[in-house]
Amino acid sequence: METLESFHEELRHIVARRASNDHLVDTIAFIREVSDRLEDDPIYGEFKLSEDEGKLGNKNYKIHGYTDFDESDGTLGLVIGKWYDSDAIETLTTAEVNQLFTNLENFIVGSIKNNLFEEKVESSGVYEISTTLSEYKNKISRIRLHLFSNAVLSQRFKESLSGDIGGISIEHQVWDLLRIKSLYESSREREQIEIVLSDFDSDGIPCIEASKTENLSSYLCVIEAPLLADLFERYGSRLLEGNVRSFLGMKGGVNKGIRSTIQDAPSLFFAYNNGIAATATSVDVGRTSDGLKITELADFQIVNGGQTTASILSARKKDGLSLSGVTVQMKLTVVNVSEANLMIPKIAQYANTQNKVAIADFFANHPIHRKLEEISRRLRAPVRVGTRLDSKWFYERSRGQYQNERLYLNKSKRDLFDLEFPSTQVINKTDLAKYDSAWKGKPFWISQGAQKNFLKFAAQFTPKGDASETEHWETISPNFGDSYYQDMASIAVLWKKIESLISSARGDWYAGDYRAQIAAYTIAEFFNIFRVKGGEFDLSKVWAAQAVPDVLGPYLVELAIRVQQLILTPPPGTTNVGEWTKKEECWNRIQSLPVEWSEDLNAFLLDKKEANSRKAENKKIGQIDDGISAQNTCYELMNSGYFSGLCQWPPFFQFFTPNEQSLIKKASTPKSFLTIFNDKDWRTIIELKNKAEDEGFRHTLN
Incomplete structure (x- = not known):
């Protein structure tokens, strides 16, 4: 594990290179660098530069940028940075943190209550975010204030919750050197959420274990609607699996059918609604007098039913409906963290087949x-x-x-x-x-x-x-x-x-x-x-x-x-x-x-003729390269014993047709491997390998 000092030095080099390459001052280069890492995390999103500072009366405001309004949970983010150009690691004090957050809060107040945008040039980025805050103030449920710094947050720092501004909840996110180091060391593209249900006045989610394999477990659960709404209100679209959030075009508005059921027949919601599908990388399950209950979840993500979840919260928050007596069915799949990047997008894909989501919508593993x-x-x-x-x-x-x-x-x-x-x-x-x-x-x-x-x-x-x-x-x-x-x-x-x-x-x-x-x-x-x-x-x-x-x-x-x-x-x-x-x-x-x-x-x-000629020639070369690549892949798999192991897989004879079995057996030994000449056969073998892995086959090297 890299020391904090060596990471700090490396981060300084990264920022210096970025500042030089992109023609930016160090603070903005630093914010852009970390923003790129956070872009796929729903707690953040896509950063937009919008530098501005000034005074409103006797109050200072300052902003470096923002992240767009997220319609799925009604949030947006404002960003400010504090970069220290020092060889030594600095300490970010409580006073500095509070001042920087106050600068952002003053910008919010100016935009929402004092029409700050009227003082800005219409063609500027700051005009755009100030206008958004003013025009969307009745739609925004929460504003996340992000503070980036390459200093270490003081151990004496206590986050002071500012409540709300104009009825909008304010959330503070401090990204100090320790948190950024953790972000860089993580192989995931989002910060993992650790949920302890007792923090939400819940004694757990009733469940039964439906299936279990080496890499995953599945539970059938009944989650109370107030708890689901509380979780979504706290974490927002951080709970929505990335592809579902990005590709299904989530809207925060309440579904009319869900609203009427909650209002007129809350006890029938469980029967009428399809429920949600979710994943986690680990859970704590305890046995109670009422049966099994899930009490803690790590990296909880809703892979199907995001609209249901958002609508339940909207019914309570915007329509003032009681969620008492409303329960939701939930299928929860717990995936080993080592398999999460591969398995969770696939689970999301198959969970959403009824929505006719194209395979390209789940594109991370294409x-x-x-x-x-x-x-x-x-x-x-x-x-x-x-x-x-x-x-x-x-x-x-x-x-x-x-x-x-x-x-x-x-x-x-x-x-x-x-x-x-x-x-x-x-x-x-x-x-x-x-x-x-x-x-x-x-x-x-x-x-x-x-x-x-x-x-x-x-x-x-x-x-x-x-x-x-x-x-x-x-x-x-x-x-x-x-x-x-x-x-x-x-x-x-x-x-x-x-x-x-x-x-x-x-x-x-x-x-x-x-x-x-x-x-x-x-x-x-x-x-x-x-x-x-x-x-x-x-x-x-x-x-x-x-x-x-x-x-x-x-x-x-x-x-x-x-x-x-x-x-x-x-x-x-x-x-x-x-x-x-x-x-x-x-x-x-x-x-x-x-x-x-x-x-x-x-x-x-x-000229067009030459361009078309090059294109045709490049395609021919591409076809040859694809064939060579497929053959090389199959050869490496054969050498590793992969296909021999696949032939010993218990479902082998039931899962593959006789012709497919024959092709896999040919690919399993050096001698028979040499009898395969057709590029199409190489591609078919790789396709059969992928199909087997989708069904749970795993090859372990001897």
Whole structure:
């Protein structure tokens, strides 16, 4: 385990690199760094920069950013940071914490009660969050105040609950160095919730154990509606499994059928409602005179029935209905923490089949990520001018993977890692979706936020017609090979360059807000200009140089200036610039810009015939690579004894057809393995392996 001192030193290096790469001051670079780690945790969400400070009367306010309003539980977050540029670990005192939280609370009061937004420029981010607080004050149930610091919270600190502001509950979240270290060391993408039911005046949830295997246990439970409402009121969408929260478009409004049943026939709610399905990584179960009761839960997540849960709370809180006598059936699956990342999304997927949720909606384990991860670990980038060594672009299949892989290396190995995978050459899943959408002319998707854009990106992996997910992936997989990853890395270079050009123009032409939207629209329009000319921008030239050619810089600046002007001047009746950039109408207006072609661009124009020829050739190479990859995977599994073990699996003869049994047996020994020649057979073998694992097969190495 890394010491706190060494983690503190490493965090300082991470922030310094980020500040340099993204042209940010250290405090904002620090907030963005930790925010990226927290983005998938419902306690946080997607961070939006909105720096502002000032006075309201004799009271100071200050804010560094915010997280969007979450309709599933009526929460939003405000963010402030305290960064210490010191070699030694500082202490965050009670007085400092209280002052920073007071600064945020004063901003809330100013926005809700004093129309602070009227003093702000309409095209600014602070206007957007201040307006949201004012307009949504009757919908917001809780505001989370997040304080980030690289200091250690004083042991004498006692969190002072401020009650509420204008009827809205206020919750404090202090992310000090210890908590951030724990966050970085965790392999999960959310902080685990530990629930002790006695804290909610409950003696437990009645249950019976329905099934038990080595890796999971299932319980059938009856949970009282007041307890379920209390849990959701306290933890909100932190209780909703990430894919369910993100992909089902949860709304906080009460379902009319649920409300009428609670009001008119509370004793029949259990019979009328389908109940909820949930997971946990551990539970404490005690035996009482009334039978088994669950008294504690770790990492409790609702994977089906989020709407039911939100509606029950809404019925009590907004409609004033009593929940006395209302009970809810619950199926609870307890999964070993080591299996949680793999199993919980699958449980959520199958629990939601009645809602016709596409497989792409549960996208975290899609093979595209494993494929791009494999490509990124072997594909070397050309040597950049002025450097002696080549390097690679690191693909993060899970959030924080890059830092996690380098965090516990000794100094010499870490230095080698940094040479091979520079911090400027990291692409995560939401980055990938952003680059793909910009390439395809969908900047308004990007402006809707990382998660919503990711959904749009994921849709292309959804099977069409009667095709299975596997069949669909086999069809499109060759399109996502080495050349695709090179193109995405090239767009990353272009994106970073444009962000740099924008940031360096602060105080000149850049107004200081909406950098991400300006960059997205500028890149999309840049590609569009080449398409208007009847071709494509040749991304291979960016890949070869690992940089944006200098000759393109002035052209990109002029384009970004024109894009900013159209973004910041929405049509009459629209004042929220952030919302304006989410609309396709905004993109249509920018596409209508006159094309100002420069002769310098001719060198980067790839005519349509050549572009189509390259695409066809890359697909052929992708098909060959896929076949080789499948064969290599099967060979490694055969060598490990995997298929021999699968042949000994008790359900083997019942689960597989005779032809499938024969194919698996061929793959189980070196001699018979050599008789398999067909690429389709290799893919089928991998599919059979995955099917067996879905049914519980596990191979243990001897």
